[in-house]
Amino acid sequence: MQNRRNFLKNSLFAITGAGIAGKAYAGTTRENFPGSEKRKFVYRTLGGTGIKIPVVSMGTGNCDNPNLIKEALDQGVKFFATSEYYQNGNNEKMLGEVLKGRERNSFMIMTGATGGVEVDFQNGLYKSADTDVFVEHAEGCLKRLQLEYVDVFNIGFAARRESVFFEPILKAMETLKKQGKTKYAGIATHSYEPEAIKAAADTGVYDMVTVAYNFRKENRDEIKEALQYAADAGLGIIAMKTMAGVYWDKGKTRPINTRASLKWVLQNENIHTTIPDCSSFDELYQDLDLMADLELTEDEKRDLVTQDSSSTSDIYCQQCLKCVSQCPRNLDIPTLMRGYMYAYGYGNLDLARRTIDMAEIPDRPCNECDSCRVKCTMGFDIRGKVTDIARLKKIPEDMIRYMRV
Numbered sequence: 001m002q003n004r005r006n007f008l009k010n011s012l013f014a015i016t017g018a019g020i021a022g023k024a025y026a027g028t029t030r031e032n033f034p035g036s037e038k039r040k041f042v043y044r045t046l047g048g049t050g051i052k053i054p055v056v057s058m059g060t061g062n063c064d065n066p067n068l069i070k071e072a073l074d075q076g077v078k079f080f081a082t083s084e085y086y087q088n089g090n091n092e093k094m095l096g097e098v099l100k101g102r103e104r105n106s107f108m109i110m111t112g113a114t115g116g117v118e119v120d121f122q123n124g125l126y127k128s129a130d131t132d133v134f135v136e137h138a139e140g141c142l143k144r145l146q147l148e149y150v151d152v153f154n155i156g157f158a159a160r161r162e163s164v165f166f167e168p169i170l171k172a173m174e175t176l177k178k179q180g181k182t183k184y185a186g187i188a189t190h191s192y193e194p195e196a197i198k199a200a201a202d203t204g205v206y207d208m209v210t211v212a213y214n215f216r217k218e219n220r221d222e223i224k225e226a227l228q229y230a231a232d233a234g235l236g237i238i239a240m241k242t243m244a245g246v247y248w249d250k251g252k253t254r255p256i257n258t259r260a261s262l263k264w265v266l267q268n269e270n271i272h273t274t275i276p277d278c279s280s281f282d283e284l285y286q287d288l289d290l291m292a293d294l295e296l297t298e299d300e301k302r303d304l305v306t307q308d309s310s311s312t313s314d315i316y317c318q319q320c321l322k323c324v325s326q327c328p329r330n331l332d333i334p335t336l337m338r339g340y341m342y343a344y345g346y347g348n349l350d351l352a353r354r355t356i357d358m359a360e361i362p363d364r365p366c367n368e369c370d371s372c373r374v375k376c377t378m379g380f381d382i383r384g385k386v387t388d389i390a391r392l393k394k395i396p397e398d399m400i401r402y403m404r405v
Contacts, residue, residue, distance in 0.1 A: 047236030059275035092144035112154030124159025129168035153182035164199035194226035201233035245316035260300035
């Protein structure tokens with residue numbers, strides 16, 4: 001019988017033949033897990049808001065278990081990050097059901113949308129945006145969450161300065177704040193991060209920045225400098241993608257020390273909170289427990305140092321966009337690589353499928369090329385990875401959303 005690792009390693013398509021995966025934790029309750037002693041919580045102030053929250057919050061994009069959300073709340077998590085993008089809005093619906101009836105000041109919600117926005121992922125720009133449609137999507141988020149307002153509303157995929165200053169979106173964010181539908185407006189950035197972060201601080205409209213930041217980022221020093229700029233301007237700073245893909249390899253034989261990875265992010269005191277995705281109680285407890293001592297041990301430091309080819313990740317893409325101009329078919333390689341990470345690192349095929357759909361690739365994207373001309377800065381076999389992840393397009397969407405690997 002195949003274990004989970006080989007199940008994914010052998011073929012994404014094997015999933016359909018193994019039966020639709022049940023929700024592993026769907027029936028789990030808190031009583032099934034041993035209680036823990038009172039945890040130490042480390043708090044930081046979320047920019048100029050004056051709000052103090054734990055440095056470990058929760059990303060919910062990889063969670064479909066309401067009992068896990070309830071446990072996070074009971075354990076002291078205050079800030080939850082979701083999006084209309086996650087599980088086709090069903091993630092927001094799940095959160096809304098869990099939060100219903102709770103004191104509104106006992107939790108904070110960040111969500112986001114790109115509805116009405118046409119994104120040029122390859123160049124880090126917004127090509128067009130309909131302010132009214134964007135606001136309608138924000139209202140849809142509130143309806144699914146059963147809330148009158150969210151604490152932070154994000155626009156995703158901000159990158160170049162022009163995108164951060166894109167007037168239709170700035171207008172929409174100002175509208176949402178004036179109407180009381182969000183307290184704060186933010187950007188989320190996966191590429192050109194230093195440029196996007198500084199631009200957000202300069203707009204005078206954005207209050208928050210959610211940034212991909214981890215020990216694997218080759219531009220981490222530039223990001224660090226930009227974060228200081230934003231913090232000095234009073235922006236709240238939230239770190240995502242803190243686990244750098246979770247595994248070093250597609251076959252999941254070499255897990256990244258995710259505890260050390262999250263600690264590394266928190267060494268930067270300008271990171272006010274983090275939103276690691278949790279899909280199990282064990283992951284939740286590990287994330288919360290590390291606040292007892294944020295200092296990296298010598299062993300943890302060694303785990304994060306790339307010493308040879310065996311420690312080189314073949315999952316985590318830098319999103320540097322240097323590959324874009326090299327592809328004769330103009331494929332959106334960075335978006336495809338992000339989907340690859342969601343599939344093989346996070347085991348989230350639904351998110352992977354939604355991501356590669358944004359790339360708008362043909363069914364057999366690399367067939368017209370005899371050899372691949374793209375030279376990836378990470379040494380990735382681009383053709384192999386693109387061909388691999390493109391197979392997801394052949395699986396019906398309604399089937400994918402029930403799969404977990």
